[in-house]
Amino acid sequence: MTGPQPVEPMEVVAEVQSAPLIKMGGSLWPDRLFSWAMLACGVSVLALVGLIIFELSTKSGLSWHAFGWRFFFRSEWDPVNDQYGAFPFVYGTIVSSLLALILAVPLAVGVAVFITEMSPTWLRGPLAFTTELLAAIPSVIYGLWAIFVLVPLLREYLQPWLAKYFGWTGLFEGPPYGIGMLAAGIILAIMIVPIISSITREVMTAVPQQQREAVLALGATRWEMIRTAVLRNARAGIMGGIILGLGRALGETMAVTMVIGNRAEIAKSLFAPGYTMASVLANEFSEASGDLYLSALVEVGLALFLVTIIVNILAQFLVWTVTRGTPARGNA
Amino acid sequence: MPEALAATPADFVTAPISLRRRITDYLATGAAVSAVIMVLVPLAAVFGYLVYRGIGSINWAFLTQTPKPVGEAGGGMANAIAGSVLILLIGSTVGVPAGIGAGIYLAEYGRNRFGDLIRFTADVLNGVPSIIVGIVAYGLVVLVQKHFSALAGGVALAIMMIPTITRTTEEMLLLVPTVTREAAYGLGVSRWRTTLSITLRTATSGVITGIMLAFARVAGETAPLLFTAFGNQFWNWRINQPTAALPLQIFTYAISPFDEWHRQAWAGALILIVLIVISISAVRIAASRGMLKGAN
Numbered sequence: 075m076t077g078p079q080p081v082e083p084m085e086v087v088a089e090v091q092s093a094p095l096i097k098m099g100g101s102l103w104p105d106r107l108f109s110w111a112m113l114a115c116g117v118s119v120l121a122l123v124g125l126i127i128f129e130l131s132t133k134s135g136l137s138w139h140a141f142g143w144r145f146f147f148r149s150e151w152d153p154v155n156d157q158y159g160a161f162p163f164v165y166g167t168i169v170s171s172l173l174a175l176i177l178a179v180p181l182a183v184g185v186a187v188f189i190t191e192m193s194p195t196w197l198r199g200p201l202a203f204t205t206e207l208l209a210a211i212p213s214v215i216y217g218l219w220a221i222f223v224l225v226p227l228l229r230e231y232l233q234p235w236l237a238k239y240f241g242w243t244g245l246f247e248g249p250p251y252g253i254g255m256l257a258a259g260i261i262l263a264i265m266i267v268p269i270i271s272s273i274t275r276e277v278m279t280a281v282p283q284q285q286r287e288a289v290l291a292l293g294a295t296r297w298e299m300i301r302t303a304v305l306r307n308a309r310a311g312i313m314g315g316i317i318l319g320l321g322r323a324l325g326e327t328m329a330v331t332m333v334i335g336n337r338a339e340i341a342k343s344l345f346a347p348g349y350t351m352a353s354v355l356a357n358e359f360s361e362a363s364g365d366l367y368l369s370a371l372v373e374v375g376l377a378l379f380l381v382t383i384i385v386n387i388l389a390q391f392l393v394w395t396v397t398r399g400t401p402a403r404g405n406a
Numbered sequence: 407m408p409e410a411l412a413a414t415p416a417d418f419v420t421a422p423i424s425l426r427r428r429i430t431d432y433l434a435t436g437a438a439v440s441a442v443i444m445v446l447v448p449l450a451a452v453f454g455y456l457v458y459r460g461i462g463s464i465n466w467a468f469l470t471q472t473p474k475p476v477g478e479a480g481g482g483m484a485n486a487i488a489g490s491v492l493i494l495l496i497g498s499t500v501g502v503p504a505g506i507g508a509g510i511y512l513a514e515y516g517r518n519r520f521g522d523l524i525r526f527t528a529d530v531l532n533g534v535p536s537i538i539v540g541i542v543a544y545g546l547v548v549l550v551q552k553h554f555s556a557l558a559g560g561v562a563l564a565i566m567m568i569p570t571i572t573r574t575t576e577e578m579l580l581l582v583p584t585v586t587r588e589a590a591y592g593l594g595v596s597r598w599r600t601t602l603s604i605t606l607r608t609a610t611s612g613v614i615t616g617i618m619l620a621f622a623r624v625a626g627e628t629a630p631l632l633f634t635a636f637g638n639q640f641w642n643w644r645i646n647q648p649t650a651a652l653p654l655q656i657f658t659y660a661i662s663p664f665d666e667w668h669r670q671a672w673a674g675a676l677i678l679i680v681l682i683v684i685s686i687s688a689v690r691i692a693a694s695r696g697m698l699k700g701a702n
């Protein structure tokens with residue numbers, strides 16, 4: 075290890091002398107084999123997605139034939155009598171994800187605005203790193219924290235307070251268990267803030283500096299500059315970041331399963347327990363006995379897969395419309 | 407005659423900004439700052455509480471013993487830690503070469519329509535919820551083998567690693583200047599040799615960063631292991647048997663009603679975070695010192 079530097083050039087020199095003399099013609103095969111091997115790796119990515127679609131659609135056929143489209147609008151989920159309807163899970167997934175978006179979007183955009191436009195330069199790097207750190211914490215650890223810290227806090231403080239002042243809306247009624255839709259929404263919000271804020275930062279950075287300078291030169295305050303020059307130009311990309319966050323929230327499994335209460339019910343109150351598509355898979359898939367039961371679960375999975383795919387494609391398209399003009403950066 | 411100049415630039419600059427606009431500006435700044443604080447609070451809370459509960463619960467027994475039956479104090483997660491290592495090894499063995507290969511294909515051969523298709527598909531695969539990957543690995547491995555296994559868990563994690571590694575490898579290879587490749591071709595080095603020994607080698611540290619990102623992402627994954635690796639109360643080193651895994655064990659213990667198990671769940675969570683951080687920093691240090699330069 076003492077002197078690796080001088081060794082490398084010598085190897086190259088050795089090759090210069092031998093390679094062209096020996097390999098005149100006839101050396102195509104190694105190249106071809108290599109390119110085929112790499113092609114095979116590339117095609118494996120296509121094959122994987124094809125495999126996912128194939129697995130999900132063939133295995134859900136039974137349930138599809140039994141219930142058709144009604145599957146997604148029926149509310150009974152009764153393995154004993156082999157009656158399956160996914161509506162409570164669809165409802166729970168949509169409500170918990172929307173709740174997460176409502177909480178996370180203002181925070182994430184605020185963080186992105188502060189980091190790109192307001193923060194002193196020395197604070198910028200550490201702040202960006204710290205918010206990104208939130209994304210590195212595994213879902214199951216968020217769930218653990220939510221069970222033992224967030225849920226008791228909700229039960230003791232936030233939920234009684236909400237019930238007292240906002241109970242009239244009907245959204246905050248019933249006994250404050252702690253566990254339920256509200257807890258799921260809050261933990262999801264914490265988990266998707268880093269995604270939305272990093273995309274928002276990316277598209278805000280892509281807004282040309284001249285736009286900012288032009289607006290400032292017209293006498294705008296800093297906030298007016300951010301609103302008219304930055305946010306307005308970046309709005310499609312910010313929307314993309316939000317939708318990407320939505321995609322993550324829809325498919326998030328562990329943390330939600332641990333705090334949402336896992337009951338296939340539809341209630342107006344956010345205090346009530348619920349169930350999401352991902353959680354029902356996590357809880358029931360390995361115990362599913364009976365072909366129709368398993369098939370119904372796979373159909374839930376197929377629906378979740380298709381929705382997240384569409385959401386992700388839409389998000390990437392929106393982000394691309396803003397960042398396409400700027401040079402490629404580290405993270406695509 | 408200075409009076410002739412009706413308005414100097416200074417007059418424009420000092421034109422007063424109305425009180426309403428100034429207050430709006432302050433409010434916006436205040437809102438952004440409070441957003442930052444509200445995001446940092448949960449982060450600090452999660453980490454702080456994790457360390458606080460975890461440190462007190464980690465002891466020698468926890469690191470060396472298998473779980474005790476319900477109601478008995480003591481026991482540990484040694485088999486789960488080992489199981490996680492086994493599953494991650496399987497996942498990396500399958501996922502890393504495939505991901506790097508696909509990345510090489512995209513960067514060196516895939517500047518065309520077909521390459522775009524693969525690129526797009528990799529991004530799609532990246533967005534697939536992990537629980538769905540679990541279902542697919544269940545269908546592919548568990549149903550074929552007829553029982554849960556470490557192999558199935560490894561396959562699930564590999565599927566999740568491939569798109570991340572593919573895209574970062576591609577980007578890192580594209581950063582290597584074309585001139586470098588041409589220099590090698592000019593010396594008569596064949597294309598495959600150039601790709602492996604010149605291009606990939608130049609991009610090594612970036613590629614490793616991608617691998618480490620993928621690794622950190624799957625190390626804490628629980629959902630795809632629920633019905634693949636399944637969990638196990640005992641030691642297991644065979645890849646065709648159900649295996650305990652650290653995230654699975656944390657999940658099982660967290661939703662159990664026993665205080666002793668809650669304590670161990672916190673200890674496990676701390677270990678998991680530490681494992682992730684250690685693996686990331688070890689690779690990063692090794693890459694920065696050039697120790698892995700010849701690894702390919």
